[in-house]
Amino acid sequence: MSADSNILPERYDPAQVEPRWQRRWEEEDAFRGEPTSRDGARADLPDRPKAYVLEMLPYPSGEIHMGHVKNYTMGDVVAHFRRRRGDAVFHPMGYDAFGLPAENAAIRTGEAPAVVTDRNIARIRSQLRQIGFAIDWHTEISTADPEYYRWTQWIFLRMFERGLAERREAAVNWCPRDQTVLANEQVVDGACERCGTQVELRQLTQWFLRITDYAQALLDDMALLVDWPERVLTMQRNWIGRSEGARVLFRTDDGTHELPVFTTRPDTLFGATFFLLAPEHPLVGTLVEGRAEQAAVLEYVRAAARESLAERSDADKPKTGVFTGRHVVNPVNGERLPVWVADYVLMDYGTGAVMAVPGHDERDFAFARAHDLPVRRVIAPEGTAADAPLEEAYTGPGRLVASAFLDGLEVDAAKTRIAQWLADKGLGEATVGYRLRDWLVSRQRYWGAPIPIIHCATCGPVPVPDEDLPVLLPPVQDYAPKGQSPLATNPEFLHVPCPRCAAPAHRETDTMDTFVDSSWYYLRYTAPHLTTAPFERDVVDYWLPVDQYIGGVEHAVLHLLYARFFTKVLHDLGLVGFREPFARLFTQGMIHYMGAKMSKSKGNVVSPDDIVERFGADTLRLYVLFMGPAADDIEWSDRGVIGARRFLDRLWALVRAVAPAEGAAIVERPSPDSLAGVPDALELLRKCEAVIAKVSQDIGDRFSFHTAISAVQELVNMASRAAAAEQGGQELTQATRYAAQTAVSLLFPFAPHVTSELWTALGGDDQLWRHPWPEADESLLVRDTVTLVVQVNGKLRDRLQIASGLAQEELLAAARSLPRVLAAIDGKQVVREVVVPDRLVNLVVR
RNA sequence: GCCGGAGUGGCGGAACGGCAGACGCGGGGGACUUAAACUCCCCGGCCCCUCGGGGCGUGUGGGUUCGAAUCCCACCUCCGGCACCA
Numbered sequence: 001m002s003a004d005s006n007i008l009p010e011r012y013d014p015a016q017v018e019p020r021w022q023r024r025w026e027e028e029d030a031f032r033g034e035p036t037s038r039d040g041a042r043a044d045l046p047d048r049p050k051a052y053v054l055e056m057l058p059y060p061s062g063e064i065h066m067g068h069v070k071n072y073t074m075g076d077v078v079a080h081f082r083r084r085r086g087d088a089v090f091h092p093m094g095y096d097a098f099g100l101p102a103e104n105a106a107i108r109t110g111e112a113p114a115v116v117t118d119r120n121i122a123r124i125r126s127q128l129r130q131i132g133f134a135i136d137w138h139t140e141i142s143t144a145d146p147e148y149y150r151w152t153q154w155i156f157l158r159m160f161e162r163g164l165a166e167r168r169e170a171a172v173n174w175c176p177r178d179q180t181v182l183a184n185e186q187v188v189d190g191a192c193e194r195c196g197t198q199v200e201l202r203q204l205t206q207w208f209l210r211i212t213d214y215a216q217a218l219l220d221d222m223a224l225l226v227d228w229p230e231r232v233l234t235m236q237r238n239w240i241g242r243s244e245g246a247r248v249l250f251r252t253d254d255g256t257h258e259l260p261v262f263t264t265r266p267d268t269l270f271g272a273t274f275f276l277l278a279p280e281h282p283l284v285g286t287l288v289e290g291r292a293e294q295a296a297v298l299e300y301v302r303a304a305a306r307e308s309l310a311e312r313s314d315a316d317k318p319k320t321g322v323f324t325g326r327h328v329v330n331p332v333n334g335e336r337l338p339v340w341v342a343d344y345v346l347m348d349y350g351t352g353a354v355m356a357v358p359g360h361d362e363r364d365f366a367f368a369r370a371h372d373l374p375v376r377r378v379i380a381p382e383g384t385a386a387d388a389p390l391e392e393a394y395t396g397p398g399r400l401v402a403s404a405f406l407d408g409l410e411v412d413a414a415k416t417r418i419a420q421w422l423a424d425k426g427l428g429e430a431t432v433g434y435r436l437r438d439w440l441v442s443r444q445r446y447w448g449a450p451i452p453i454i455h456c457a458t459c460g461p462v463p464v465p466d467e468d469l470p471v472l473l474p475p476v477q478d479y480a481p482k483g484q485s486p487l488a489t490n491p492e493f494l495h496v497p498c499p500r501c502a503a504p505a506h507r508e509t510d511t512m513d514t515f516v517d518s519s520w521y522y523l524r525y526t527a528p529h530l531t532t533a534p535f536e537r538d539v540v541d542y543w544l545p546v547d548q549y550i551g552g553v554e555h556a557v558l559h560l561l562y563a564r565f566f567t568k569v570l571h572d573l574g575l576v577g578f579r580e581p582f583a584r585l586f587t588q589g590m591i592h593y594m595g596a597k598m599s600k601s602k603g604n605v606v607s608p609d610d611i612v613e614r615f616g617a618d619t620l621r622l623y624v625l626f627m628g629p630a631a632d633d634i635e636w637s638d639r640g641v642i643g644a645r646r647f648l649d650r651l652w653a654l655v656r657a658v659a660p661a662e663g664a665a666i667v668e669r670p671s672p673d674s675l676a677g678v679p680d681a682l683e684l685l686r687k688c689e690a691v692i693a694k695v696s697q698d699i700g701d702r703f704s705f706h707t708a709i710s711a712v713q714e715l716v717n718m719a720s721r722a723a724a725a726e727q728g729g730q731e732l733t734q735a736t737r738y739a740a741q742t743a744v745s746l747l748f749p750f751a752p753h754v755t756s757e758l759w760t761a762l763g764g765d766d767q768l769w770r771h772p773w774p775e776a777d778e779s780l781l782v783r784d785t786v787t788l789v790v791q792v793n794g795k796l797r798d799r800l801q802i803a804s805g806l807a808q809e810e811l812l813a814a815a816r817s818l819p820r821v822l823a824a825i826d827g828k829q830v831v832r833e834v835v836v837p838d839r840l841v842n843l844v845v846r
Numbered sequence: 847g848c849c850g851g852a853g854u855g856g857c858g859g860a861a862c863g864g865c866a867g868a869c870g871c872g873g874g875g876g877a878c879u880u881a882a883a884c885u886c887c888c889c890g891g892c893c894c895c896u897c898g899g900g901g902c903g904u905g906u907g908g909g910u911u912c913g914a915a916u917c918c919c920a921c922c923u924c925c926g927g928c929a930c931c932a
Contacts, residue, residue: 231926238928245932263932276932308918315930342930356932363930435931447919552924626870628858633925637858639871649885707860710869717869724886750851789865794913796865820899834912840864844912 008761012652014616031134033090045542051082053085054542056551057094060120061101064127068592069608070624075550076133077627080749081699084773093135095121097144099514105448107479113157113447131617139528143517150470157463164210171531179481180444184437185558190310199309207442211565215240217435227584232556239557241435246419248428258499262350262433267414270403271357271378274800275328275337278346279304293325319367331427365393365625380404383600441513446486446509447484448478456498456505457625475690485509540576545583546844553587589633604839618751619645625705651716657723665763670734682737685778688742691715695746790815791842792824808835815841
């Protein structure tokens with residue numbers, strides 16, 4: 001424990017180092033983004049390349065967890081890297097603050113949701129600061145702030161004006177526990193995404209955003225998302241669920257009602273033997289009015305309404321249905337088809353009516369068997385007779401039979417032909433169906449942005465005038481959900497005059513789904529406090545699309561689809577100049593612990609605070625990225641954290657060894673000539689350049705942080721051995737210093753505090769955060785000696801250190817003189833010689 | 847069923863047609879220590895061996911290639927998404 005003159009303490013103590021640097025950055029305002037929109041004055045936008053680096057904003061439910069740490073560390077590394085590369089970097093942070101958890105916590109504790117939320121935000125903010133994230137705190141936003149949700153409401157009204165937000169009755173998903181309706185996307189396997197309760201279907205009048213109008217655009221613009229993970233694109237494609245088919249117009253046999261259907265198999269139209277309506281189909285009641293079947297049909301409809309979503313959508317359930325006593329006419333051949341009501345027909349896909357072709361559709365076949373309805377073949381595969389009976393639905397390829405003018409055509413040709421025929425007769429046309437449903441955004445809960453609409457008996461739903469925004473959340477006595485929004489319990493809020501006719505009217509009391517809030521927050525960061533508009537066109541057009549978006553794959557459909565939709569709408573409104581918000585997306589894997597996803601309910605949470613306290617924020621940051629590929633789910637390892645800390649200890653010791661006293665100065669890259677004659681020094685220099693190149697590529701192009709850290713570890717290991725070497729002289733010392741410096745500089749994005757400390761000890765200034773990112777000396781990446789791999793018949797036989805750039809003949813001669821090679825080719829004939837210069841020789845023998 | 851992704855030491859993983867197992871964790875041995883911890887050094891795919899080396903190895907089986915963890919085909923397993931969507 002000798003006192004020494006070293007500027008650094010002997011022991012690395014993060015508790016001493018980290019707060020000091022955090023203060024320093026704050027004083028310096030180091031991570032302030034380039035100009036964003038502020039009222040009145042705004043400086044010019046930078047004319048450098050920009051980098052908008054964004055992580056999905058946290059939900060302030062309590063504190064941040066390891067998943068957040070990993071997410072924000074990745075963003076931080078990219079932001080630091082791009083900043084030091086000279087880009088104008090924008091790296092903001094905010095809070096997705098509305099939503100059920102804060103409200104439920106408020107109900108439990110008797111506090112107001114705003115109080116709970118503010119406390120949670122304060123807590124999260126302090127954690128983020130403690131981990132040293134390089135965030136532009138000037139642009140911090142909360143979606144629950146009236147300053148923010150004013151503009152959420154404003155955007156809603158723009159959609160309302162365009163008919164993209166509308167109120168209508170539909171069978172909707174209802175969570176009996178949360179006492180609110182849910183979007184389709186928030187129902188997972190028939191259960192509420194939030195609380196896991198089985199979802200019910202209810203016929204209710206609700207607010208919808210017409211995302212289906214954008215179904216095709218959402219598919220088409222995926223072509224712009226070149227840097228999105230394939231699986232996210234696939235999930236979105238599946239969710240949108242485009243299928244091509246035709247609309248075919250059926251009529252009741254008495255000619256009183258039209259019943260169009262959507263089918264993907266118009267080619268099988270001659271095979272239709274019955275006709276189905278969804279229980280919710282609006283014509284069901286009319287069609288059975290006064291008929292003998294009326295009672296049975298209405299009872300069936302009521303029974304279907306009682307089913308849960310999970311029951312209703314169980315494909316293995318027997319096919320039930322009831323005959324209406326009515327018939328429709330098949331437009332292609334005039335046949336009368338009996339009309340049944342069946343609960344496997346969905347009202348919200350296609351038209352809620354289906355032509356049933358049991359011969360070529362598995363569900364219709366099962367229904368026909370269950371209810372003794374005829375099955376007819378209209379497609380015969382190669383080698384099958386046209387009248388061969390069907391024991392199951394045939395859905396494969398073949399030629400049309402028993403189909404009049406379609407006979408003999410292949411399936412695809414028949415589809416085209418029949419679509420044309422229908423169009424010519426005015427009985428239908430080729431069309432496209434989507435699985436995607438409109439987005440149900442109204443919620444019967446308190447803690448969300450009020451929907452800015454006033455209901456008037458004469459004028460209908462009337463938008464709140466823009467100048468009256470925001471519609472503030474009113475104070476209420478009781479936040480608890482009762483199936484109706486708590487906002488309705490505040491009479492002053494509820495009763496207002498109609499803005500159009502001044503007659504007594506009442507406010508809409510539902511609030512908006514929180515996914516509405518998070519569908520445009522990335523735009524608001526560019527103008528967080530602007531009071532005249534949600535953002536400014538030229539500023540968003542400069543910063544957007546986001547250059548790198550990072551978040552969890554659980555948002556692959558929900559948030560990412562909604563945000564894409566919003567951007568397209570805003571584009572069509574002329575408010576932004578781009579159609580896609582996120583150019584590059586990275587979805588991170590989850591952190592598991594003790595074999596399961598970390599979660600409070602499982603009691604297997606490792607607290608980031610705890611790791612910061614025991615090992616330091618830098619160790620935490622380093623470890624979450626060193627664990628393994630950032631996209632993969634990986635098991636947390638307590639030992640692994642210690643390993644990360646040990647590495648920082650080694651780096652600390654290395655810097656102490658190379659900068660033993662005050663007054664050190666940053667050294668230039670030594671020239672290879674100056675190191676001539678000291679092979680270890682030259683090797684170390686080359687290693688530095690190779691690592692610079694690798695780390696730059698791993699961060700910049702590959703998103704491979706764990707290999708970047710590995711590379712720096714290799715460099716530190718090599719430099720530490722050199723520092724401990726007793727021989728090597730001035731040359732080796734020079735190279736070692738340069739290596740330590742390089743390692744510190746490259747590691748900065750991962751571990752900014754300790755590297756800033758070490759950088760000053762090495763004689764650098766206290767602004768490593770803006771020190772230019774190192775550039776590898778290409779000439780040093782070219783080796784003057786290389787390892788030549790020598791194979792015989794593709795098997796490794798020997799290795800040879802050899803000068804680079806030798807001719808093929810020289811390489812062959814060298815290879816063929818090796819004893820092991822001679823032994824391997826002894827007595828055999830060399831039939832081929834493969835030479836890859838500077839790399840390998842392969843002798844093929846027989 | 848359809849669509850995507852992945853299978854490499856005891857573990858996390860590396861190697862993006864050319865040395866399989868970098869880096870780290872764990873393990874073994876040694877130095878330091880009264881002892882231990884820390885730290886440092888050495889050894890760690892499997893099987894043979896005359897200690898020089900040899901054989902086999904990246905889920906399985908084929909193929910392409912001078913050469914395959916890597917490319918192609920088939921299969922198996924796991925993970926994720928969609929699925930009564932007509």
